Amino acid sequence: MAAVRTIGRLAREAGVSVETVRYYERQGLIDQPLRGGGPRHYDDRALAMLRYIRVAQSFGLTLREIHSLRGALGTGRDFCVSLRRLVEARLEAIAVKEAELRALTAELTAFLARCRERPADLPCPVVEELASLTTASAAARSARAA
């Protein structure tokens, strides 16, 4: 017979830490294991559940979302629909994020270009913008120090 799967063994098999398993249990993400006052011991479902959580996480779902799917887990089609909706929402969020990053890339690239185009003896636009307040600040510091 196979050795009893304790929390440490389960964690190793699933590639997570013991603390993570305990954490998931507290969050209601995995079933409370059966145990008669003693150590927890886990069956294959627990292992499958941990693996599933990692897949869902790799899809970008939060633990909260994964938890919200648990209610539908027993109900085949509902679960499918719920999961699909979450994944679709996730795709939209990613598209937004990607657009933001593209815009940011454009902005930063343009900034660097402006920065590099300047003659070596002239500072970046940002420095120029801050120049007055910077020197004023330095002057004020000197005055206070004196």
Place this chain on the structure above:
Amino acid sequence: MAAVRTIGRLAREAGVSVETVRYYERQGLIDQPLRGGGPRHYDDRALAMLRYIRVAQSFGLTLREIHSLRGALGTGRDFCVSLRRLVEARLEAIAVKEAELRALTAELTAFLARCRERPADLPCPVVEELASLTTASAAARSARAA
């Protein structure tokens, strides 16, 4: 003469909350304002600094990074170089992030396609994968309830 710029007025002008200004002061991001035991009052430098922080944040710099730049703020070219390095590092990080998001998009899209291609009476791959443990789980719950 202009009214004294208190923390509330400064916060409104910069578009942040009073608490945020206090927080930045605690973090050493903006100069301690002069005050004789009474309320803080701020000059234009403080306002410019807040605006600069927001610009730097919009560039994706963390407050920690912004703080690390403060040392170079008074030294024109050093500041310029430091800022450029941070922005370049940021651009690289963004490129990595974008690649990750593209890969994730591809994976999720493929998943949804697989999901949708299936006949209406068959569940998603994920559901299929979980089917055994789901029904086993449901059976176990029924058994415990009975």
Place this chain on the structure above:
DNA sequence: ATAGCCGCCGTACTAAGGTACGGAGTCAAG
């Protein structure tokens, strides 16, 4: 029999960037 690992438990801590709270003091207007 003792060292060392494993399990148990609750609680506190991390990053980042603030937000919220509660009590007290100050100021001007009605």
Place this chain on the structure above:
DNA sequence: CTTGACTCCGTACCTTAGTACGGCGGCTAT
């Protein structure tokens, strides 16, 4: 003279996904 707006301060709390800690008990190999 009171109301309301504003300020002061320290401290606690929020999000997410865990990590870390400390103390205690039990199993087992040496």
